Amino acid sequence: MIASVFYFLSFVSIFFAVMVVVSKNPVHSVLYLILTFFSIAGHYLLLNAQFLALVHIVVYAGAIMVLFLFVIMLLNLNAATEPVKSSLMKFAGAIAGGSLMLVLIAVLSKINSIQPAHEVNTQIGLIKNLGKILFTEYNLPFEVASILFLVAMIGTVILAKKNPHTS
Amino acid sequence: MGNVSLIVLMACGIGFCGLAQLVSKLIAPSSKNLQKLQAYECGVPTIGASWIQFNVGYYLFALIFLVFDVELMFLFPWAVVNKEMGITAFIEIVVFIFILFLGLLYAWKKGALKWM
Amino acid sequence: MILSIYNFTLLTDKIHSFLSAHMSEEFVLTTELVLIGLLIVTFVAVLAMVLIYTERKVAAYMQLREGPNRVGIYGTGQVVADVLKLVLKEGITPNGADKLMFNLAPYIVLSTCIMALAPIAFGNGLVLWDLNIGVLYITSITSLGVIGILIAGWSSNNKYSMLGAMRSGAQIVSYELSAGLCIISIVVLAGSMQMSEIVNSQADGWWIFKGHLPVIVAFIIFIIAATAELNRAPFDLAEAESELTAGFHTEYSGMKFAMFFLAEYINMFVLCAMAATLFLGGWMPFHIGHWTTFNNVMDYIPSPLWFLGKTFFIIFIIMWFRWTFPRLRVDQLLDLEWKYLLPISMINLLMIALMNILGWHF
Numbered sequence: 001m002i003a004s005v006f007y008f009l010s011f012v013s014i015f016f017a018v019m020v021v022v023s024k025n026p027v028h029s030v031l032y033l034i035l036t037f038f039s040i041a042g043h044y045l046l047l048n049a050q051f052l053a054l055v056h057i058v059v060y061a062g063a064i065m066v067l068f069l070f071v072i073m074l075l076n077l078n079a080a081t082e083p084v085k086s087s088l089m090k091f092a093g094a095i096a097g098g099s100l101m102l103v104l105i106a107v108l109s110k111i112n113s114i115q116p117a118h119e120v121n122t123q124i125g126l127i128k129n130l131g132k133i134l135f136t137e138y139n140l141p142f143e144v145a146s147i148l149f150l151v152a153m154i155g156t157v158i159l160a161k162k163n164p165h166t167s
Numbered sequence: 168m169g170n171v172s173l174i175v176l177m178a179c180g181i182g183f184c185g186l187a188q189l190v191s192k193l194i195a196p197s198s199k200n201l202q203k204l205q206a207y208e209c210g211v212p213t214i215g216a217s218w219i220q221f222n223v224g225y226y227l228f229a230l231i232f233l234v235f236d237v238e239l240m241f242l243f244p245w246a247v248v249n250k251e252m253g254i255t256a257f258i259e260i261v262v263f264i265f266i267l268f269l270g271l272l273y274a275w276k277k278g279a280l281k282w283m
Numbered sequence: 284m285i286l287s288i289y290n291f292t293l294l295t296d297k298i299h300s301f302l303s304a305h306m307s308e309e310f311v312l313t314t315e316l317v318l319i320g321l322l323i324v325t326f327v328a329v330l331a332m333v334l335i336y337t338e339r340k341v342a343a344y345m346q347l348r349e350g351p352n353r354v355g356i357y358g359t360g361q362v363v364a365d366v367l368k369l370v371l372k373e374g375i376t377p378n379g380a381d382k383l384m385f386n387l388a389p390y391i392v393l394s395t396c397i398m399a400l401a402p403i404a405f406g407n408g409l410v411l412w413d414l415n416i417g418v419l420y421i422t423s424i425t426s427l428g429v430i431g432i433l434i435a436g437w438s439s440n441n442k443y444s445m446l447g448a449m450r451s452g453a454q455i456v457s458y459e460l461s462a463g464l465c466i467i468s469i470v471v472l473a474g475s476m477q478m479s480e481i482v483n484s485q486a487d488g489w490w491i492f493k494g495h496l497p498v499i500v501a502f503i504i505f506i507i508a509a510t511a512e513l514n515r516a517p518f519d520l521a522e523a524e525s526e527l528t529a530g531f532h533t534e535y536s537g538m539k540f541a542m543f544f545l546a547e548y549i550n551m552f553v554l555c556a557m558a559a560t561l562f563l564g565g566w567m568p569f570h571i572g573h574w575t576t577f578n579n580v581m582d583y584i585p586s587p588l589w590f591l592g593k594t595f596f597i598i599f600i601i602m603w604f605r606w607t608f609p610r611l612r613v614d615q616l617l618d619l620e621w622k623y624l625l626p627i628s629m630i631n632l633l634m635i636a637l638m639n640i641l642g643w644h645f
Contacts, residue, residue, distance in 0.1 A: 025381070027381070027384065027434070027437055027438075028383070028384070031384065031387070031430075031434065034427075034430060045170055050414060050415065050416055051243075051244070051416055051419070054416060054419050054420055054423045055240050055423075057423045057424070057427070058236065058240060058419075058422070058423040058426060059233075059236060059237055059240060061427060061430075062236070062423065062426040062427055062429075062430075063229075063232065063233045063236040063237075063426075063456070064233065065430055066229055066232075066429055066430065066433065066452060066456055067226070067229045067230060067233055069430070069433045069434075069437070069452070070221075070225050070226045070229045070449075070452070071226060073220075073221045073225070073437065073445075073449065074220065074221050074222075074223060074225065074226045075220070076218060076219060076220040076221070126415060127243065127244055127247050127415065127416055127476065128247055128248060130244045131244035131245055131246075131247050131248035131252070132248055132251070132252070134244050134245070135245065135248065135252050135255075135256040135259065139259060142241070142259065142263070143259065143262060143263060143266075145241065146238075146241075146262070146263040146266040146267055147266060149234050149237065149238055149266070149267055149270065150266050150267065150269060150270045152234050153231060153234050153267075153270035153271075153273065153274060154270065154273055156227065156230040156231060156234070156274075156279075157227075157231075157273065157274045157277050157279040160223055160226065160227040160230070160279065161227075161277055161278065161279055170412075171312075171316065172319065172401055172411045172412040173398065173401060173412065175316050175319055175320050175323070176323060176394075176397050176398045176400065176401055176411070177394055177397075177398055178320065179320050179323050179324055179327075179394075179397055180390070180393045180394025180395070180396075180397035180398065181390055181394050182320075182324075183324055183327070183393065183397070184389055184390050184393045184394070184542050185390075187370075187538045187541065187542065188374065188389075188538045188539065188542075190370060190538075191369075191370050191371075191372070191374060191537055191538035192374065194370065194371060195370065195371050195372055195373045195374070195537060196371075196373055197373050198373070201378075203375060204375065204376075204377050204378040205377065205378065205379075206377055206379055206439075206440060206441045206442075206534070207377070207441060207443070207528070207533055207534055208441070208442070208443070213441075213442070216440075218437075218440065218445070219445075221449060224453075225449055225452070225453050228453050228456070228457060228617070229452075229453070229456060231621075232456045232457060232459075232460065235460045235625075236456075236459070236460065236463075239460065239463045239464070239467065242464075242467050242632075243416075243419055243467065243470070243476070246467045246468075246470040246471045246476075246636075247470060247474060247475060247476060248474075249471045249474070249636055249639055249640065250474050250639060250640065251474075253640055254640055257636055257637065257640055260633070260636065261633060264629055264632075264633060268626070268629065271621075271625070271626070275621075275622065280617065280618070280621045280622060281614070282613050282614035282617050282618075
């Protein structure tokens with residue numbers, strides 16, 4: 001049962017991931033990307049990491065995709081405005097992708113056998129444990145994250161408000 | 168029930184929507200003509216495309232929203248263990264929210280929160 | 284004390300054992316799933332009809348009118364007649380529209396808001412999926428609805444739809460923040476995100492009474508944010524009929540339009556049910572201190588009635604807003620969220636957390 005759900009979700013996520021790349025229209029790509037994220041959240045649920053699954057949906061499928069849609073509408077990207085790729089670019093892309101695949105295959109072939117991790121605490125993904133760990137072991141990274149947010153926000157404001165008089 | 172109920176609910180939503188449209192398609196009249204299929208505006212043909220470039224303001228708000236949304240996700244694990252972790256975690260959260268508040272103040276002062 | 288006669292786990296257990304006695308295991312599961320599906324679809328359809336009828340009657344009485352009163356008793360058949368009319372309408376897909384997205388958007392909007400019903404505790408033991416982060420689940424699933432709205436507006440290839448979608452997108456995401464902060468403040472008090480535990484934490488008093496001033500502030504902010512997230516008046520400038528005809532669903536007709544309409548009302552129910560669960564105790568009966576007789580009488584009212592009563596009370600407040608406040612401008616709307624509600628709810632959250640640590644609530 002679980003295995004078949006896993007294979008189904010994997011198929012869905014890979015299929016839609018391919019669709020993201022293939023589709024000509026950016027808005028279609030965004031929709032396929034949302035579906036991909038959704039199926040990845042399903043994977044997290046299978047791993048009993050419910051909090052992570054929902055964070056994935058909120059942050060990626062919710063917030064970031066809304067941002068993407070706004071960007072597409074801001075730049076007015078359509079199927080018609082999709083730049084025509086020259087054969088040179090396609091060739092370069094094929095080489096880059098191919099060498100990444102080579103590296104991955106080389107790395108994966110080093111692994112003799114994939115062993116299931118033993119004695120994993122299946123409750124580790126639950127939120128109470130996460131909260132406790134976050135506030136005992138990972139105090140500093142937590143605070144640093146807030147500074148990261150601050151930087152992100154300042155960067156946003158500076159980027160978007162660059163020249164208030166020209167617009 | 169557990170995770171299975173999610174699939175049921177999703178199927179309900181999609182099935183309900185599909186069935187309702189199917190029934191409507193079967194019994195509703197259908198007549199197509201060029202006038203009818205035009206974009207709904209004020210009676211005269213539309214001028215220019217609707218897919219136009221939009222204001223940067225929307226993008227700005229979406230970005231600031233994104234930062235705060237991630238912040239909310241950070242607050243949830245704390246909220247659950249607030250009572251157990253006590254005052255030390257509370258002070259940490261005060262610092263956390265204070266730093267974000269600075270960001271909000273900065274955006275405010277720079278006029279990023281002003282429309283247009 | 285919680286009366287056992289209204290414990291719905293007994294009922295569901297009975298159904299389960301009855302089914303298992305007669306069928307094989309997989310078949311029992313399938314039957315139960317089909318039963319749940321039918322229940323949900325019926326519930327959603329009936330709920331939307333009741334809400335539309337309530338909306339029209341409330342609006343009518345606030346304007347000293349009669350409202351629908353011709354079809355059926357007191358006009359109750361009006362909604363059924365309206366639905367029949369919508370079924371008989373032709374669904375038009377405009378020529379310029381992006382066909383795939385245009386037809387997909389109602390599915391996204393409707394299925395996300397139906398999925399949000401899963402963790403809502405309708406009564407004692409009457410909950411579909413009581414997952415341990417139910418509150419977060421509802422916020423995350425409802426936040427997906429905005430994608431359906433944006434896609435609907437974009438794919439229509441109509442200026443009104445586009446403007447309406449952009450406006451409602453910006454509005455919904457903004458108000459999600461302060462709604463989220465108010466939700467977190469109750470999670471702080473209850474110490475859990477599970478809907479059933481949040482309800483149980485209010486057995487000795489609802490949070491709005493136990494948490495006094497800060498929780499009342501959180502409640503008010505949540506109601507305002509919920510109204511804005513639902514794109515309802517006074518925050519309805521996404522579909523301001525005098526300037527944008529109908530906002531993002533201008534091009535939709537017939538059943539596709541009906542789906543958006545349905546989703547809007549289910550969303551309203553979900554958010555109000557959330558408010559009722561977090562602040563007003565969900566299905567917990569109303570108790571007063573040591574008035575044992577009074578409390579016992581209250582216990583005899585079934586828990587789903589309590590839940591629905593509270594939810595409809597909040598729905599009534601939101602409908603009341605519509606006829607009380609004039610529509611805001613875009614800049615006022617964004618100012619209200621970013622310069623008032625967000626800072627206030629942040630500080631309020633910290634106050635509630637401090638209150639919880641020091642034990643200053645009842």
